[in-house]
Amino acid sequence: MKIYLGADHNGFQYKQDIANYLTSTNYEVVDKGSLSIDPNDDFPQFAARTVTELLGNPDPEAKAILICGSGQGMVMAANRFKGIRASLCWNVEEARASRNDDDSNVLCLSSRYLSSEEVQSIIHTFLNTSFAGAPRFIRRIQALDELS
């Protein structure tokens, strides 16, 4: 499965560590930048670049991971795009709920609080929890797609 990664300067090191983790667990990583630590790297461009490529992938199981300092800029930017359901997760319960209930396809992370082990647990849960597909969940996702 392809995982698209994007980060600004604050998330750069996390992104490198996550890429190594994903590669070691046999995911195919597509790094959409930033490719260096540059304080002028703005989160909206990396969010847009990453989710645009995700939306162009016909595999419905493809996912993206976006990282910035607080994670908030990324979750704002990614959710601008129809078809993107970006969740900002700080524990495994939120990762599980956002996949199970909301069929989240983009995991956003803050680079400020989580240990490497916690990040890996959140990513593992996110990538290994299926959408439950209950009628009420499907109805809510359809309503989401109808919002401006």
Next chain:
Amino acid sequence: MKIYLGADHNGFQYKQDIANYLTSTNYEVVDKGSLSIDPNDDFPQFAARTVTELLGNPDPEAKAILICGSGQGMVMAANRFKGIRASLCWNVEEARASRNDDDSNVLCLSSRYLSSEEVQSIIHTFLNTSFAGAPRFIRRIQALDELS
């Protein structure tokens, strides 16, 4: 200052408690529902109703608070709207960062983890932290507004 509140059935009780807290600290609360605990109440309709009213308020300081079980549905739905910068906060540091850096105007909360005191601290921080207005922050918000 007017604070618009919205919640689905999972966030209903939190919303009532938050309304009482805000009223007791002299904010004007506008409750956009849900007005009862109804499992058929879907988060997108309450997010849309609440942020539409916020966007129609000419006061740039007006804010909204949205609550659902995980907070993820609300942050997905609210960020569909141009001019909305919705943050999902689980601690005061995130509330402060989302106001200081991103000028967040919608605070999303999960109803699952936080004590009443923690919620009040997060809300107090969110409502009392100004946007820093640094040129790089303004540039990023402008880029956010240019996304689809």
